[in-house]
Amino acid sequence: MRSNIGYLLAICIFLGSCSVNRYVPEGQSIYVGNKVNVQADTLSKPNVSGLSSQLEGLIKPPPNKTLFGFPWKVWFYYWIGEPKDEGGLRSWFRKKLGEPPRYATQRIVDINAANMVAYLDNEGYYRSSVKGKIVPHKKKKKRTAVTEYNAYVMPRYVINELTYVIPDSSRFNRDLDSAKAKTLLKKGDPIRLDVVSAERTRIDQELKGKGYYFFNPDHLIVKVDSTIGGADSTLGPQQVNLYLEVKKETAQTSLKQYFINRIFVNTGTEESQQTDSTALATRGPLRRGINVTDPGNKYKRRIFYDAIGFRRGNMYTNTMHDVSLQRLVNLQNFRFVKNRFDLVPRSDSALLDVYYDLAPMKKKSLQTVLSASTKSNNLGGSQLDVTWRNRNFFRGAEMLALSAYFGFDVQLGGNRNSSNNIGNEYIRYGAKADLSFPRFIIPFVRIRPEKSQALPKTILSLNYENRIQRNFYTTRSIRGDWSYVWRRNSEVEHTLTPISINFVEPRNINYETYDKIIFDPDTNPLDVQRYLTILETKYLIMGSNYSISFRPTPRPFSKNQFALSGGIDYGGNLLSLIAKKMEYDSIPRELFGVPVFQYIKLDGDVRYYRTITPSIKWANRLLLGAIRPYGNSKTMQTPLFKQYFGGGSTGIRAFRARSLGPGVYPPDSSSIALFGYQTFADIRMEFNSEIRIKFTDIINTALFVDAGNIWSFGSAERSGYDERALISNDFFKQLAVGGGIGLRLDFSYLVFRLDLATPFRKPWYTQEIESETPEGDIKYKNPWVFNEIKFGSKSWRKENLILNIAVGLPF
Secondary structure, three states: OHHHHHHHHHHHHHHHHHHHHOOOOOOOOEEEEEEEEEEEOOOOOOOOOOHHHHHHOOOOOOOOOOEOOEOHHHHHHHHHOOOOOOOOHHHHHHHHHOOOOOEOOHHHHHHHHHHHHHHHHHOOOOOOEEEEEEEEOOOHHHOEEEEEEEEEEOOOOEEEEEEEOOOOOOHHHHHHHHHHHHOOOOOOOEOOHHHHHHHHHHHHHHHHOOOOOOOOHHHEEEEEEOOHHHHOOOOOOOEEEEEEEEOOOOOHHHHOOOEEEEEEEEOOOOOOOOOOHHHHHOOOOEEOOEEEEOOOOOOOOHHHHHHOOOOOOOEOOHHHHHHHHHHHHHOOOEEEEEEEEEEOOOOOOOEEEEEEEEEEOOOEEEEEEEEEEEOOOOEEEEEEEEEEEEOOOOOOOOEEEEEEEEEEEEEOOOOOOOOOOOOOOEEEEEEEEEEEEOOOOOOOOOOOOOOOOOOOEEEEEEEEEEEEEOOOEEEEEEEEEEEEEEOOOOOEEEEEEEEEEEEEEEEOOOHHHHHHHHHOOOOOHHHHHHHHHHHHOOEEEEEEEEEEEEOOOOOOOOOEEEEEEEEEEEEOHHHHHHOEOOOOOOOOOEEOOEEEOOEEEEEEEEEEEEEEEOOEEEEEEEEEEEEEEOHHHOOOOOOHHHOEOEOOOOOOOOOOOOOEOOOOOOOOHHHHHHHOOOOOEOEEEEEEEEEEEEOOOOEEEEEEEEEEEEEEOOOHHHHOOOHHHEOOOOHHHHOEEEEEEEEEEEOOOOEEEEEEEEEEEOHHHHOOEEEEOOOOOEEEOOOEOHHHOOOOOHHHHHHHOEEEEEEOOOO
């Protein structure tokens, strides 16, 4: 059978090849591949690793695609034939399945060889050479050929010294000389054209930050002296000296510092219209050096005084130029923001008039979003969100957003129709109101627009939510927050919530289910106690929290990138001062009959990314978090919405969401059947690492490994589990590990992600007895489960292959 299939395939290829050859002109060959051979100089033996693939990436055009040497797409191109209608079905199939033939010509080979030589020169491999040739197929009937390039690579030149050529001590030359301190051209680095270009751009940006508005990178030239090795025997033969200087033909206007004269703002601009600069100059009152023309009287003047950092008499800087534009855009009140600078028309002028043309957006809008989701814990659902916005509530660019939502989660497959399943499905609905001010609402505190990177925000929010657990109970939450968000630069952002009040209570309890849980002999007693606590406890929390995120801007050509964030959440102290003291100190204080919860919570997130090649990236994340009740609340069970869970599409992907831990506490099949996956705890530690590989602009993949777990503080009774859930000195031995492979479809505006994972290590196996020896010794299972992998077993696949479907990268 296999022999027959092989013969049939060979016949098809032979016939197809013959049919393609009929269309190939005499003396021509179809271009089906290329090869680059890199030979290092035999005397100096430079390092040429990876250079072959870099040179191969320069070859244009790409060869015709082949299958076992057969140009199958060209065959389809001719087999489908010339379409009569360019917009017809035949034309569509011809474009999708076929491709026109590309012929191997010496002219194209010579052009590619010249491009390779230019690339080697740009990378510092001076005096290297590349020769190319066409290698036809050995059998002339094939009429196919490949191009072969032989690159002879000389040693790479490195930088010995960089000199800024400064002809005099003028103000411009002093500023140019000071830019050398942060140069990208370092001694010992290879001389590369793209680094030289980046150095010119960096200097341009630094000079624009000192008022040189009309300067640009083309005014700089870098000269290379590659003869120093021969002139100075103390230097290596492959070293260069660099001389950076301003071109002699550069106009004096580009070497002058400029200052701000007048500032004009027009809010009546239409995108299709050009603004008359002269007309604007005669309209509107001049306050704080800013002339505002607002035909509809829609905005208070102060929002422009805050957003625009320029002031009359200030030196122009590109930083304030960009920041002012960014602030105006972030007000979310304008369809477009146009900005220009005009030189004041007088002799030897060093003054600039600034113009901002703004087109207002509609003040009110209504948005409806319908979303669907599936989760690794076998839940799927949908949510409808309706949001009404007023973008200019008090005429000061205040944003008022009123939203309402309704959603549900249902179990997909499994024992969905089981009468015992009461905890796996949810309905949630609620409403939210947010009012955001583009300034600090604090008495006697004001941010100077000239100093801050972005306008601060004051955000007032009120949330009401009901979360119904099917046939069980409803959790009602009412929350109010007063927050401030600000940053001094693009790298560091602060969020402070001095007041956060949250009231949570269980209600609408189904007592038939309640009695069933309590009196069912098959229910785990720990589950009974834990849910009794959940159903009988209300929480009143008044706290404050602060978070900070640090995303340093990577240096040009750096392969490393970091991101750090963390926060502290502290609550209960203020309310405990006015709360009623109970008879015993161990009992939490109450306010209006509701216990006041005292706690401190710390969170940290560290991320590290390294670019290995342009198409391969290594991404890592470390998550740490802990919440600790204290004072009168140290015996209280931490509310679920303040705790952590393990697993899920953005966590340890080899375990379903809320299925992992705490500690080495084993999964209870009866509890899962009754309540679903509902494990929470007070401590989280998680590490994720993945190699991201880019195949095309749309299709990417990843190989990943995740590790971590959750644990509880204090006593077993407070945790709701037993001693196995508590953190101990050997917590590293209780880590869960999993890994897998992912597919990502990058559509630029969103990333659709599929991650298939399986457990490598199950921490609860250290507590499960595998057997007992005749001597009475207990033997536990090995937590590393590689020996259990059975892809051919349906039951193993169902339990251990976890598919995570999500939008966006996990970190």
